[in-house]
Amino acid sequence: MSKMTPATNALARAGTSFSVHIYDYDPSAERIGVQAAQALGERPDRVLKTLMTLVDGNSACVILPSDREVSMKKLAAALHGKSAEMMKPADAERITGYKVGGISPFGHARTAWTVIEATAMTHDLVYINGGQRGLQVRLSPRDAASLLDAIVAPIIA
Template identity: 40%
Template sequence: MSKRAAGGGATPATVALERAGVEYRTHSYEHDPAHPSYGLEAAEALGVDPARVFKTLVVSADGRLAVGIVPVSASLDLRAMAAALGAKRVGLADQRDAERKTGYVAGGISPIGQKTALPTVLDESALAWPTIHVSGGRRGFELELTPAALQTATSATTAPLSR
C-alpha cells in the first residue's frame, strides 16, 4: 500500500502516520453538507462496503472521554463500550468537548493524531477486513489502512462494540 494518494493533503492524522512509519492510503471525495450521514456518504462516494468504513465516536465514560470505532453500517453498543473500558456509565460525548479534545470537527474526527490521545476501542469486526477506512481528519477525506496499523497508531484495544 502506498503512503499517499493524489488529493490527500496533510492533516494531524497523516502527520502522525508518517511519523509512526505506518502504511496508509488517502481517499478524497466531494463532501455534500446535505448528506444525512458522514460515514455512509464516504462509503457511497468511495464505492466501499459500509461495513468496511468505520466511524469515530467520542464517548464520555464515567466522566472521562474515550473513542469507539465502529462500522458506519452499525451503531455503537454503549453497554459493550462500557464493558470494554471498565466503566459504569457511557454516553456520547458533547460535540464541543469532542472537538476540543481531539482537535477535529464533527464529521471529520479521526481516531489518529488527536490533540489529546484518548483511550480507543476498535470494534472487532474490523479484524475481518484486510484494510478499513477511517476519517482522515476532515470531511471528505478518508484513510485506508490495515486494522493492525490503526491499532498501532492509536494504541487501540479491540472488543465487540457494534450492534
Template identity: 40%
Template sequence: MARREASAGTPATVLLGKLGIEHRILSYVHDPAAEHYGTEAAEKLAVDPARVFKTLMVDVGQKLAVAVVPVNRTLNLKAMGAACGSKRASMADRAAAERRTGYVVGGISPLGQKQRSPLVLDESALTFETILVSGGRRGLEIELSPLDLLRATDGTTAALAAA
C-alpha cells in the first residue's frame, strides 16, 4: 500500500503524514440523500462492509469517547461504557460531537480530532490487514492497518459491535 501525504488536506491525513503511517486515500462522490454514510462508502468503493468502520462519539459519564465499529453492525453501548470504565454510555449530542472533533457528522474521523478523546476500536478490526475509516469529510476514506490506527490514536480494542 503506497503512502500518500496529506493530499486530501484534512487533519486526519495531516496526522498520518506527520506520524509517517502508511495509508491509502480513497474517495467517492457522496450522495447528499444518503442516510447511512458508512454503508454508502462500502457500496461506492466496492469494499466488504465489515472492513469499513464508522466513528461514533459516545458520552461515557463525564467525558466523550470514540467508538469505532463496522458499518454493518451497531454499537453495544453497555460494552462501550465498560471499555471506558463507566457504568453507562449514550450517544453524544450531535453538536457536542462536532465541536469536540472539528468534523461534521458523517465525516467524523477517528484521526486528527480537535480534542483527543479515548478511542476504542471493535476487536473485529484486528482480523483484517487493513480497514477503512473516515478521512474527515463525507466521501473520503482512509485505508490503513488497524494497528496503525491504534498507534496513531493511543486507542484500545474491545468487543463493541452488536448484530
C-alpha cells in the first residue's frame, strides 16, 4: 500500500501537520468507519467518515464521526439548501477520484462544498480517510476545516 495519495500530497503541499496510519480494511464490515476505528484502537467519534452527498443537486462532502449518521435536513440547512441526499457510489467515485471506502475530503478531482460536524472540533486530533482503503491521516480538525474551507455545523441526526 502506498502512503502517497492525492490526499496526502494535498496535505503535504499545504504544509499541514499530519501522520499516516495504515490498518486492515474489511470490505465486508457493516460500518466501514467504525471498523476503521476498531482496527486503529480509537474511539469512533475520533475517526471521521467522509460521505459524498448532493445538496440541491450540487456536490457536497460531509465529514462526521464514524458512529453517527448525517441529518439530511441539517446538512441542507448548513449549506442554505432545500434538500440533501446521498450521492450514488459511482458518482462519488467519479467526482472525487477515489474508490468508495477510500474517499478522502482532500485532493478531490473536482471541488465540492465541505461540511464538518461541529462535535469533531472538540478533539485535538482526528482521523480522516487518506485517499485509500485502509489508510487514515491523523490531524487537527481545525487544520482540516481550514484547508478544506469547510463549514463547521451540527449535522448529525
